[in-house]
Amino acid sequence: MNGLTVGVEQLDSITADIWATYVAAESVVMAFGAQDADPARTDISAQVDIHGEITGTVVVACDSGSAADLARRMFGLEPPEEPTMIEVADALGELANVVGGNVKALASHPGELTLPLVHAHERIVGWPRSRPSCGVEVVWDGGRATLFVWAGGDGAGGATSKGSL
Protein backbone atom coordinates (compact mmCIF):
# COMPACT_ATOMS: atom_id res chain seq x y z
CA MET A 1 0.00 0.00 0.00
CA ASN A 2 1.31 3.44 -0.92
CA GLY A 3 1.02 6.63 1.06
CA LEU A 4 -0.51 9.61 -0.64
CA THR A 5 2.27 11.92 -1.83
CA VAL A 6 1.36 15.58 -2.12
CA GLY A 7 3.73 18.52 -2.15
CA VAL A 8 2.85 21.63 -0.22
CA GLU A 9 3.03 23.62 -3.46
CA GLN A 10 0.38 21.34 -4.97
CA LEU A 11 -1.90 21.70 -1.94
CA ASP A 12 -1.32 25.46 -2.03
CA SER A 13 -2.38 25.62 -5.69
CA ILE A 14 -5.43 23.38 -5.19
CA THR A 15 -6.56 25.39 -2.16
CA ALA A 16 -6.08 28.74 -3.90
CA ASP A 17 -8.12 27.58 -6.89
CA ILE A 18 -10.99 26.21 -4.81
CA TRP A 19 -11.18 29.17 -2.43
CA ALA A 20 -11.05 31.70 -5.29
CA THR A 21 -13.89 29.87 -7.05
CA TYR A 22 -16.22 29.05 -4.16
CA VAL A 23 -15.36 31.37 -1.26
CA ALA A 24 -13.62 34.64 -2.06
CA ALA A 25 -11.72 35.77 -5.14
CA GLU A 26 -9.12 37.39 -2.90
CA SER A 27 -7.98 34.57 -0.64
CA VAL A 28 -4.41 34.19 0.54
CA VAL A 29 -2.86 30.75 0.99
CA MET A 30 0.21 30.21 3.15
CA ALA A 31 2.09 26.95 3.38
CA PHE A 32 3.00 25.12 6.56
CA GLY A 33 6.09 23.00 6.76
CA ALA A 34 5.47 19.26 7.26
CA GLN A 35 6.63 19.61 10.86
CA ASP A 36 3.80 22.07 11.53
CA ALA A 37 1.07 19.90 10.04
CA ASP A 38 -0.10 18.44 13.34
CA PRO A 39 -3.69 17.76 14.40
CA ALA A 40 -5.02 20.40 16.74
CA ARG A 41 -8.24 21.07 18.58
CA THR A 42 -10.56 23.02 16.39
CA ASP A 43 -14.20 24.10 16.43
CA ILE A 44 -15.16 22.15 13.34
CA SER A 45 -13.36 20.03 10.78
CA ALA A 46 -14.26 17.95 7.77
CA GLN A 47 -12.20 15.04 6.49
CA VAL A 48 -12.19 12.73 3.53
CA ASP A 49 -10.11 9.59 3.48
CA ILE A 50 -8.47 7.94 0.53
CA HIS A 51 -8.13 4.18 0.61
CA GLY A 52 -7.06 1.48 -1.79
CA GLU A 53 -3.65 1.25 -3.41
CA ILE A 54 -2.94 4.70 -1.95
CA THR A 55 -4.05 5.87 1.46
CA GLY A 56 -4.30 9.22 3.15
CA THR A 57 -6.57 11.79 4.74
CA VAL A 58 -7.42 15.34 3.77
CA VAL A 59 -8.79 17.66 6.45
CA VAL A 60 -10.26 21.15 6.33
CA ALA A 61 -10.51 22.73 9.78
CA CYS A 62 -11.58 26.11 11.09
CA ASP A 63 -13.27 28.02 13.89
CA SER A 64 -17.04 28.23 13.98
CA GLY A 65 -17.19 31.82 12.74
CA SER A 66 -15.10 31.02 9.68
CA ALA A 67 -17.15 27.89 9.01
CA ALA A 68 -20.34 29.94 9.13
CA ASP A 69 -18.83 32.44 6.70
CA LEU A 70 -17.90 29.64 4.31
CA ALA A 71 -21.47 28.36 4.39
CA ARG A 72 -22.91 31.84 4.01
CA ARG A 73 -20.84 32.45 0.89
CA MET A 74 -21.33 29.04 -0.67
CA PHE A 75 -25.09 29.05 -0.11
CA GLY A 76 -25.30 32.68 -1.24
CA LEU A 77 -27.06 33.79 1.93
CA GLU A 78 -27.76 37.48 2.40
CA PRO A 79 -27.99 39.22 5.81
CA PRO A 80 -29.76 38.72 8.15
CA GLU A 81 -30.03 35.06 7.05
CA GLU A 82 -27.54 32.81 8.83
CA PRO A 83 -26.59 29.25 7.91
CA THR A 84 -27.89 26.36 9.98
CA MET A 85 -25.46 23.84 11.49
CA ILE A 86 -26.49 21.36 8.81
CA GLU A 87 -25.62 23.91 6.13
CA VAL A 88 -22.27 24.65 7.78
CA ALA A 89 -21.46 20.92 7.89
CA ASP A 90 -22.53 20.54 4.27
CA ALA A 91 -20.36 23.43 3.09
CA LEU A 92 -17.26 22.37 5.02
CA GLY A 93 -17.75 18.75 4.01
CA GLU A 94 -18.05 19.68 0.37
CA LEU A 95 -14.88 21.77 0.53
CA ALA A 96 -13.06 18.75 1.99
CA ASN A 97 -14.53 16.63 -0.80
CA VAL A 98 -13.35 19.00 -3.54
CA VAL A 99 -9.87 19.39 -2.02
CA GLY A 100 -9.67 15.63 -1.47
CA GLY A 101 -10.69 14.81 -5.01
CA ASN A 102 -8.14 17.19 -6.48
CA VAL A 103 -5.43 15.81 -4.19
CA LYS A 104 -6.37 12.22 -5.07
CA ALA A 105 -6.17 13.05 -8.78
CA LEU A 106 -2.44 13.72 -8.32
CA ALA A 107 -1.80 10.14 -7.25
CA SER A 108 -0.29 7.68 -9.66
CA HIS A 109 -2.08 4.75 -8.07
CA PRO A 110 -5.85 4.20 -7.96
CA GLY A 111 -7.81 4.69 -4.77
CA GLU A 112 -11.26 5.64 -3.56
CA LEU A 113 -12.42 8.78 -1.82
CA THR A 114 -14.79 8.40 1.13
CA LEU A 115 -17.72 10.68 1.71
CA PRO A 116 -16.89 13.61 4.00
CA LEU A 117 -17.08 13.23 7.77
CA VAL A 118 -17.59 16.40 9.78
CA HIS A 119 -16.49 16.74 13.39
CA ALA A 120 -17.53 19.42 15.83
CA HIS A 121 -15.39 20.37 18.83
CA GLU A 122 -13.29 17.24 18.37
CA ARG A 123 -9.74 16.42 17.60
CA ILE A 124 -9.05 15.82 13.93
CA VAL A 125 -9.16 12.10 13.13
CA GLY A 126 -6.24 10.90 11.06
CA TRP A 127 -5.12 7.51 9.86
CA PRO A 128 -3.47 5.24 12.42
CA ARG A 129 0.33 5.34 12.27
CA SER A 130 0.19 7.98 9.54
CA ARG A 131 2.64 10.82 9.13
CA PRO A 132 1.59 14.39 8.37
CA SER A 133 2.53 15.25 4.82
CA CYS A 134 1.82 18.95 4.47
CA GLY A 135 -0.54 21.74 5.39
CA VAL A 136 -1.65 25.19 4.32
CA GLU A 137 -3.61 28.00 5.88
CA VAL A 138 -6.04 30.04 3.79
CA VAL A 139 -7.25 33.48 4.84
CA TRP A 140 -10.05 35.52 3.35
CA ASP A 141 -11.97 38.57 4.54
CA GLY A 142 -14.50 36.37 6.35
CA GLY A 143 -12.17 34.00 8.20
CA ARG A 144 -9.39 31.45 7.96
CA ALA A 145 -9.09 27.71 7.57
CA THR A 146 -6.33 25.15 7.83
CA LEU A 147 -5.93 22.24 5.45
CA PHE A 148 -3.83 19.17 6.24
CA VAL A 149 -2.88 16.14 4.24
CA TRP A 150 -1.90 12.93 6.01
CA ALA A 151 -0.21 10.25 3.96
CA GLY A 152 -0.25 6.52 4.50
CA GLY A 153 -1.96 4.63 7.32
CA ASP A 154 -3.56 1.21 7.31
CA GLY A 155 -6.92 2.17 5.97
CA ALA A 156 -8.71 1.66 9.29
CA GLY A 157 -10.69 4.89 9.11
CA GLY A 158 -13.06 6.52 6.69
CA ALA A 159 -16.64 7.74 6.53
CA THR A 160 -19.53 5.84 5.13
CA SER A 161 -22.09 8.62 5.36
CA LYS A 162 -22.00 12.34 5.14
CA GLY A 163 -21.82 14.63 8.15
CA SER A 164 -22.19 13.86 11.79
CA LEU A 165 -23.68 17.18 12.81
Added chain:
Amino acid sequence: MKVIVADDSRVMRQIVIRTLRQAGYGDWDVVQAEDGADALAKTDSEGPDLILSDWNMPNMTGIQLLAALRARGNPVPFAFVTSEGSEDMRATARSAGALGVIVKPFTPDSFRELLELVA
Protein backbone atom coordinates in the same frame (compact mmCIF):
# COMPACT_ATOMS: atom_id res chain seq x y z
CA MET B 1 -34.67 21.80 -21.47
CA LYS B 2 -35.02 19.82 -18.26
CA VAL B 3 -31.95 18.78 -16.29
CA ILE B 4 -31.49 16.62 -13.19
CA VAL B 5 -28.70 17.80 -10.89
CA ALA B 6 -27.63 14.91 -8.64
CA ASP B 7 -25.30 15.51 -5.71
CA ASP B 8 -25.51 14.48 -2.06
CA SER B 9 -24.37 17.97 -1.09
CA ARG B 10 -27.16 20.55 -1.15
CA VAL B 11 -24.67 23.40 -1.31
CA MET B 12 -23.03 21.88 -4.38
CA ARG B 13 -26.40 21.41 -6.07
CA GLN B 14 -27.06 25.10 -5.49
CA ILE B 15 -23.63 26.04 -6.82
CA VAL B 16 -24.23 23.94 -9.96
CA ILE B 17 -27.59 25.63 -10.50
CA ARG B 18 -26.05 29.08 -9.97
CA THR B 19 -23.28 28.25 -12.42
CA LEU B 20 -25.75 27.02 -15.02
CA ARG B 21 -27.46 30.40 -14.74
CA GLN B 22 -24.15 32.23 -15.09
CA ALA B 23 -23.32 30.10 -18.13
CA GLY B 24 -26.52 31.24 -19.84
CA TYR B 25 -28.77 28.29 -19.05
CA GLY B 26 -30.97 30.09 -16.54
CA ASP B 27 -34.13 29.17 -18.42
CA TRP B 28 -33.56 25.44 -17.91
CA ASP B 29 -35.96 23.52 -15.69
CA VAL B 30 -33.81 22.03 -12.89
CA VAL B 31 -34.76 19.00 -10.82
CA GLN B 32 -32.55 18.21 -7.81
CA ALA B 33 -31.65 14.70 -6.67
CA GLU B 34 -29.78 13.91 -3.48
CA ASP B 35 -28.13 10.68 -4.60
CA GLY B 36 -28.02 8.22 -7.46
CA ALA B 37 -31.11 6.30 -6.39
CA ASP B 38 -33.12 9.51 -6.14
CA ALA B 39 -31.86 10.58 -9.56
CA LEU B 40 -32.84 7.24 -11.10
CA ALA B 41 -36.36 7.52 -9.72
CA LYS B 42 -36.66 11.10 -10.92
CA THR B 43 -35.41 10.15 -14.37
CA ASP B 44 -38.45 7.89 -14.62
CA SER B 45 -40.87 10.52 -13.32
CA GLU B 46 -39.41 13.68 -14.89
CA GLY B 47 -38.03 12.53 -18.24
CA PRO B 48 -34.99 14.86 -18.25
CA ASP B 49 -33.06 15.97 -21.31
CA LEU B 50 -29.77 15.87 -19.42
CA ILE B 51 -28.36 14.56 -16.16
CA LEU B 52 -25.49 16.25 -14.31
CA SER B 53 -24.27 13.94 -11.58
CA ASP B 54 -21.67 13.82 -8.87
CA TRP B 55 -19.51 10.69 -8.89
CA ASN B 56 -19.31 9.75 -5.22
CA MET B 57 -22.73 9.61 -3.53
CA PRO B 58 -24.38 7.36 -0.94
CA ASN B 59 -27.06 4.80 -1.90
CA MET B 60 -26.04 4.81 -5.57
CA THR B 61 -22.94 6.40 -7.05
CA GLY B 62 -22.93 8.41 -10.25
CA ILE B 63 -21.28 5.64 -12.25
CA GLN B 64 -23.83 3.14 -10.91
CA LEU B 65 -26.60 5.54 -11.90
CA LEU B 66 -25.25 5.81 -15.44
CA ALA B 67 -24.89 2.04 -15.71
CA ALA B 68 -28.48 1.57 -14.51
CA LEU B 69 -29.78 4.06 -17.06
CA ARG B 70 -27.94 2.48 -19.96
CA ALA B 71 -28.96 -1.02 -18.83
CA ARG B 72 -32.57 0.15 -19.12
CA GLY B 73 -31.87 1.42 -22.61
CA ASN B 74 -32.14 5.07 -21.55
CA PRO B 75 -29.80 7.15 -23.73
CA VAL B 76 -30.32 10.43 -21.81
CA PRO B 77 -27.21 12.65 -22.13
CA PHE B 78 -25.18 12.39 -18.93
CA ALA B 79 -22.18 14.26 -17.56
CA PHE B 80 -20.29 14.01 -14.32
CA VAL B 81 -19.62 16.98 -12.06
CA THR B 82 -16.97 15.72 -9.71
CA SER B 83 -13.99 16.65 -7.58
CA GLU B 84 -11.57 14.31 -9.35
CA GLY B 85 -10.61 14.74 -12.98
CA SER B 86 -7.95 12.07 -13.43
CA GLU B 87 -7.46 10.49 -16.83
CA ASP B 88 -8.59 7.14 -15.43
CA MET B 89 -11.85 8.65 -14.24
CA ARG B 90 -12.46 10.44 -17.53
CA ALA B 91 -11.83 7.22 -19.44
CA THR B 92 -14.19 5.30 -17.16
CA ALA B 93 -16.84 7.98 -17.61
CA ARG B 94 -16.54 7.94 -21.40
CA SER B 95 -16.61 4.18 -21.70
CA ALA B 96 -19.74 4.09 -19.51
CA GLY B 97 -21.47 6.47 -21.91
CA ALA B 98 -20.98 9.90 -20.33
CA LEU B 99 -20.44 13.03 -22.42
CA GLY B 100 -17.59 14.01 -20.16
CA VAL B 101 -16.49 15.22 -16.77
CA ILE B 102 -16.75 18.72 -15.32
CA VAL B 103 -14.20 18.98 -12.54
CA LYS B 104 -14.80 20.90 -9.31
CA PRO B 105 -13.97 23.70 -8.88
CA PHE B 106 -15.70 24.65 -12.09
CA THR B 107 -16.51 27.91 -13.83
CA PRO B 108 -19.36 28.88 -16.15
CA ASP B 109 -16.98 28.30 -19.08
CA SER B 110 -16.44 24.68 -17.95
CA PHE B 111 -20.16 24.13 -18.24
CA ARG B 112 -20.53 25.91 -21.55
CA GLU B 113 -17.75 23.87 -23.16
CA LEU B 114 -19.47 20.60 -22.36
CA LEU B 115 -23.12 21.64 -22.53
CA GLU B 116 -22.77 23.11 -26.01
CA LEU B 117 -22.79 19.47 -27.07
CA VAL B 118 -26.37 19.04 -25.90
CA ALA B 119 -27.96 22.48 -25.53
